[in-house]
Each structure stands twice: as C-alpha cells, then as structure tokens.
Amino acid sequence: MSFKTISSHMAAQLDKELMGPEVGFTLEQLMELAGLSVAQAIVKEFPYVPSRKSQVLVLAGPGNNGGDGLVCARHLALFGFNPVVYYPKRSSKTPFFSQLVSQLQFFKIPVLGSDDQWIKYLDEKDTLCVVDAIFGFSFRPPVREPFGSVLKELRKVQERLPIVSVDIPTGWDVDEGPLDNESIVPKVLVSLTAPKPCASKIDSLETQHYVGGRFIPGSFANKYGFEPFDYDKGDQVTKLVPT
Numbered sequence: 001m002s003f004k005t006i007s008s009h010m011a012a013q014l015d016k017e018l019m020g021p022e023v024g025f026t027l028e029q030l031m032e033l034a035g036l037s038v039a040q041a042i043v044k045e046f047p048y049v050p051s052r053k054s055q056v057l058v059l060a061g062p063g064n065n066g067g068d069g070l071v072c073a074r075h076l077a078l079f080g081f082n083p084v085v086y087y088p089k090r091s092s093k094t095p096f097f098s099q100l101v102s103q104l105q106f107f108k109i110p111v112l113g114s115d116d117q118w119i120k121y122l123d124e125k126d127t128l129c130v131v132d133a134i135f136g137f138s139f140r141p142p143v144r145e146p147f148g149s150v151l152k153e154l155r156k157v158q159e160r161l162p163i164v165s166v167d168i169p170t171g172w173d174v175d176e177g178p179l180d181n182e183s184i185v186p187k188v189l190v191s192l193t194a195p196k197p198c199a200s201k202i203d204s205l206e207t208q209h210y211v212g213g214r215f216i217p218g219s220f221a222n223k224y225g226f227e228p229f230d231y232d233k234g235d236q237v238t239k240l241v242p243t
C-alpha cells in the first residue's frame, strides 16, 4: 500500500516539537507509548497459543530506540511473554534509562550486559521472536561494534527466528533503505508516529508493517505532511495492509 513517509530530518524535528515548550510532552511519556505500541504489535502478530514458546529476546541499543525496547520488554512481561534483554551499551544521558533498567529488575526480567552470553537466546526452539531496538532514526552508517557483530548473528537466524524492528530495521539507511544484501530483513516493522522513507523499501510479502506511537492529533500530522493513521478503538498500533 502507499503511505506518506517522513524523512529522518523531519522525524527528529517532529520529536523536538512534541517535546518542546509549546506541546510539552516528555521523552518518558513518548517512550512509554512507543514501547507499549511495539508490545501490542507483538501480541497481534504472535497471538497467544497455549504451550507456545514465550521467550522474546529484546536487543536494546544506546539511544532512545533502545529505551523503547526496554519499555517494550516490561509490557511484554505484563502480556505473558518471557522477555530477556541484551543491553550492552547503557545510556548515561539521564537517570531515566537506569530507572527503566530498575523497573525491568522489579519484574525479574534478565538484563544482560556486554560480558554476558546473549547468543544462546537466538535459538528458535525457545525464543518466539527478537525485538530489534538497536538503532532508530538517528542511526548513521557504518554500524560500530558491538552492534556490527550483533547484526551478523541476526542475519544468520532471521529465516527461522522472526525479527521485530522498532521504527527502523537496524543497519538500514533511514532515508534510503537497506544498504546491501547483508542487511537484516525483519518479519515485522513497527514505524513510530509515521513511517520513515526506508519503510517504503520493505517487501510486503516478507515484512508485516505496523504504525504505532499514537500520540499526535490529526492537525499535527497534517503539519508534517501526512494523514492520521486509522487506529481501531483503543489500539496503540494499526497494521498497514497492502492493497
């Protein structure tokens, strides 16, 4: 289906305005809704089946995309999944990120660091899907370690273990899409607020596309050149179905 996209530059601008003095959202609020959206998309895409695998590996990067992943993990636990988080480069920008980690510990969700073994969780026998919350719209190639190695491991398993990418499939250029044949191909992409240009490069036979981050009025969407998305009732995500 065709949908309007917003460039990486406009997405950053939109974010700044939402969190600016006039609108007045805080990062914490938006991240909570973003993480909740991704958890809801996972519930929709992997509906509950008794005796199904319930482990979800959440890969969290150093910025706000990683923060969305930390929030998502907490909601996944509330929804009955067993999340495990790999968070090798922790943000020290604000105390908020360590508070998110404390909340995960409160829920007894394992949070692995750079010295921990995370690859064993890339096993489709136990793990239902992997959440790619490594980089979002501020990613600039080429990818630096340890995330280059993480992406290499993801590519090896992506045919049998579905990847759910938060906002941007990590490693893709935000405006251009996949850079080469070595790029990951997520089974699910959850665009936040509005799809970025790289989302128009997904193959709808390979990747299910959701939009989440339901936090703006229609007039604000129009100001940034897109129409509000058609969310059902109280849903935090909506699936874009190819026509």
Ligand SMILES: NC(=O)C1=CN([C@@H]2O[C@H](COP(=O)(O)OP(=O)(O)OC[C@H]3O[C@@H](n4cnc5c(N)ncnc54)[C@H](O)[C@@H]3O)[C@@H](O)[C@H]2O)[C@H](O)CC1
Residues within 6 Å of the ligand: 014, 015, 018, 027, 030, 031, 034, 061, 062, 063, 064, 065, 066, 067, 068, 134, 135, 136, 137, 138, 139, 140, 141, 142, 143, 144, 145, 147, 166, 167, 168, 192, 193, 194, 213
């Ligand atoms: N309005 C919204 O939709 C909201 C979206 N949110 C999420 O925030 C990200 C954007 O977050 P930001 O912190 O600006 O950037 P990233 O997480 O993409 O990454 C920044 C982080 O990554 C490092 N980095 C950048 N490039 C590289 C590289 N090549 N190799 C290694 N490391 C790299 C950089 O140094 C930073 O540390 C958006 O996509 C949404 O997911 C908000 O949560 C809420 C509002």
Ligand SMILES: [K+]
Residues within 6 Å of the ligand: 065, 132, 133, 134, 135, 136, 165, 166, 167, 168, 169, 170
């Ligand atoms: K991502």
